[in-house]
Amino acid sequence: MKAIYIVFFNLFLLFFTVAEAKLVQILHTNDIHSYFDHVEHDEDQGGYARLKSMIDFYKAEALKKGIKTIVVDAGDFMEGNFFYMAKNGRRSFEMHNKLGYDISVIGNHDYLMGTDEMDSILKDVNPDFKYLGANFYADARYKGINKFVKPYHEMTIEGVKLAFLGLTTDEIVFRWRVYNGGIRKPIKEGIRFDKILKERGNQVIIGLTHISFQKDKELASKSKNLDLIIGGHSHDFLYKPHFEKNKNKKNIPIVQAGAHAAVLGRMIIDIEPSG
DSSP, X not given: OOXXXXXXXXXXXXXXXXXXXXXXXEXXXXXXXXXXXXXXXXXXXXXXXXXXXXXXXXXXXXXXXXXXEEEEEOSOOSSSSGGGGGGGGHHHHHHHHHHTOSEEEOOGGGSTTOHHHHHHHHHHHOOSSEEEOTTEEEOTTOHHHHHHEESEEEEEETTEEEXXXXXXXXXXXXXXXXXXXXXXXXXXXXXXXXXXXXXXXXXXXXXXXXXXXXXXXXXXXXXXXXXXXXXXXXXXXXXXXXXXXXTTXXXXXXXXXXXXXXXXXXXXXXEOTTO
């Protein structure tokens, strides 16, 4: 039985002593599309049971070393496989809850059922994770969407303030499903929130995006404060980070973990005291 392949790298060389280092492990997926059982054409690869086992294993390993783990998904965990049909998408959402994610961003296949049904699903299931979409909006009458979908999530780790910013694709072939609402341009909104989150005192800002690898590169190049982009939508298997220079000429790493739970992305970041 094959295990899920692991993408592993350090964002920064660990020059600090153990006492000074603020290590954080991030486990990430994208575009898993309700492939509960296995990937296409290979019954021995992927599957949510393997994915859950790997997440739990690496969380436990990090905990032994005193390292906090954040588990994130970069969108499209809903429609895409026939398992999505179970209970009209609610089983897919429930499975996502059980996998143990801390933060997810909305993908286009996560709103493809339309605004009304998306709102019903959110009210029925109640996400256990933070659900992000800074450029996604719906009318006030959609109580579920407005309660659970937020532009960003902030946290403090070892005294360092860190924020995740969520952005989803606005491609016309998908965005028409968001009636009585809409999707703003992700790059424009990303730059706007990049500034807002810095002004709010965040020392580390991570983009959790579902806009494609090409758009992630554009976002990185136009940003000033993003430190890392964890992406999805284009199903790219990036076995090492791609670095793109931002407006301050700083190298911003971009990562993505393929599709259909074939791989689990894993990284250890070392946050400098300055952020």
